[in-house]
Amino acid sequence: MKHFVLACLLAGAMQCAQAANSEEDWQVLQKAALAARALSYQGIFVCQSGQKTKSVQIKHYFDGQNEFGHNVVLDGTPREVLSQGGDLVIYNQRNEKVVIEKRRGQNMFPAILPTNLDLVKTSYSVRSGDTERVAGREAQILFLEPKDNLRYSYRFWIDKEYGLILKSVMFNGNNQMMDSIAFNQLNLFNTVDLDWFKPRIDHKKNYVMEDEVPTKADTNISPHWTLKELPAGYRKVDQMIREVHGKPFPVTHVIFSDGLASVSLFVEPLLNGIKPRVGHSTVGNTSFYSNVAGYLQITVLGEVPEVTVAKIANAVVFVK
Amino acid sequence: MTEQLSALADDEIALKDAEYLMAAMQPNSHSAELWSQYHLIGDVMRGTAAxxxxxxxxxxxxxxxxxxxxxxxxxxxxxxxxxxxxxxxxxxxxxxxxxxxxxxxxxxxxxxxxxxxxGDTLTQVVVAEAVTTQQPAAITVSSAEQAVSEQAIPTEYLSAHQASAPTASSYYIQSASYSE
Incomplete structure (x- = not known):
């Protein structure tokens, strides 16, 4: 009996210690999310997705109130991303033209974690691993593992001094690497001038604004369809009406997120004479699923396992 | 000519724009043989039962x-x-x-x-027929589920997804529509 009580106490204490550990690990991630936004740093990181690899030069500056970023893709076709807060301007070279695209920015490396981790905590658990050197710096490895099969897992290498994410790798359920981003050079700076915050203009090229893809926020609840139960941990984060290339009518675009991964749902009416699209696939880190609900064409895709896109597609119910 | 035949077999040319292709496909001609070969290749790739x-x-x-x-x-x-x-x-x-x-x-x-x-499967034909005969009740999600087959990701939706819900790598590594 005595032994049993002792064993229970020991087990309880271990569980307590584990919970405390994981709370510490969450704090490390929280700090990483803030450090990526509140530090001024520059370096080069390498981004790999599927068969493609790109090196990117990054400079990020925080003046105490605003964030400024300038990212230059060093491999292949020139491409630059300038960011101020959440607003992005992308200079995308296509043949003899440079197309200027405007976007809303989010989760740009190394700021891939949201500052509020509550939603992430409901779907993932965290544990720490070894320390390793990345980009010449000491890093703590943290494993962010999903609590179910509805999302991929992540491994982060976090700078022990700066708190920044130095390397991030996403794995699927079979422990295959889906994509990775890692600094191979990083240092902090504290100059205050913003001379560098401008694109490298090539005077021989013709600069044009991208044909604006009209989108507008959609707050109306459609009378034609409704969503039943979503896969665990996913929340609707945005809904808009947008034009999709090649579609005669605007399409409803709904975005879901579990705090890290995003899934897009497109709902549009089936058109006479156009064959309904029914199918699924996974290419690289992106899963795709489309089916038909009543008179509606449903299309879902995102950087999540196929089961998640299928569940979201099947959550759409046609209302007669 | 062969490319156009292939495109027609893949449903990339509208039937009304392909009358000259139809005309070229006289019985026992080389075009007719290619036409059936392309369909056979397509069927094998899609895994459609012959x-x-x-x-x-x-x-x-x-x-x-x-x-x-x-x-x-x-x-x-x-x-x-x-x-x-x-x-x-x-x-x-x-x-x-x-x-x-x-x-x-x-x-x-x-x-x-x-x-x-x-295209792909018989069940899809059933879905299409149900749509044209105006019986939405007949197209249940489960029948659509059974019909799903491997498909390429449509680039127009992938671009829209990446524009509004980008991942950390999609800023630098572009979808097919941006291919260099």
């Missing part, structure tokens, strides 16, 4: 066994069919034969059109 061996013969036999409802002696034929099928065969006039033949032709042409228009 038609059963002797499809045409089986179909003709089934049609022969069907009661041919023709007035005024249709009732008489039906009456005798059950007990004297062989006699019925003998009584078929050239008129009924030609009707059976044209029905078979319609079946085959209809099947080809459905293959090109709707």
């Amino acid at each position: 038609l059963s061996p002797n499809f045409k013969q089986n179909l003709m036999q089934k049609i022969d066994l069907e009661p041919t409802v023709l007035s005024p002696n249709a009732g008489w034929l039906n009456q005798n069919k059950a007990d004297k099928p062989s006699e019925e065969m003998h009584r078929k006039t050239p008129v009924t034969w030609s009707i059976a033949a044209s029905f078979a032709a319609v079946m085959v042409v209809g099947w080809m059109v459905l293959q090109t228009q709707v």
